[in-house]
Amino acid sequence: MPASWTVIVAAGLLVGFGTRLGAGCTSGHGICGIARLSIRSITATVVFMFTAIVVVALTHHVIGG
């Protein structure tokens, strides 16, 4: 877990709001949705994997270095 409380709260808000708006998370879209071959879930999984990878790349290698 990151040291900053601000980051923890911000991440929690994003995960809560995002999973509600996007109607699913890693389990919902990533496993159940893909297992049903749902186009919506496959798209959602690609989108959240992409943004998560970008965020990790930025925080680990650009900002945090």
Add this chain to the structure above:
Amino acid sequence: MLTIAALICGLIFGCGLLISGMVQPAKVLAFLDIFGAWDPSLAVVMAAALAVSVPGFILAKRRERPFLATRSAWPTKMRVDRPLLIGSALFGIGWGLVGLCPGPALENLATLSPRLIVFVVAMAGGMMLHDFWPKYRPRTRHERVLATATDG
């Protein structure tokens, strides 16, 4: 009976998350760190989960109704729309910041770590924020039921 089934399913799901390492934020972040010290092992977890869930869903779809309910509740939305894209993008940002998605976050509450508790409270806050957002606010009882049902 339905409650017992839910308990057993939750227990199996929780064990899966625990044994596979999905509950460890550091491991999740290492999986997402493809430009650094990449740990691809969680991809195997996803592949293994799909190897079980694909035949499971095929079997479930063949049935007229579930074992323990009067009718199935399959997701009805088919079109990729803006809320799906924006919501997934926001979720990905939060997931990448901390390495926790909803299931593992709830399971990690058992550690009673203050950081985890704050994260889960913020997550619940984000969900409530969505539900009280005027544009998405469910107006009828039917809409409220739909709002709690996700695609997955």
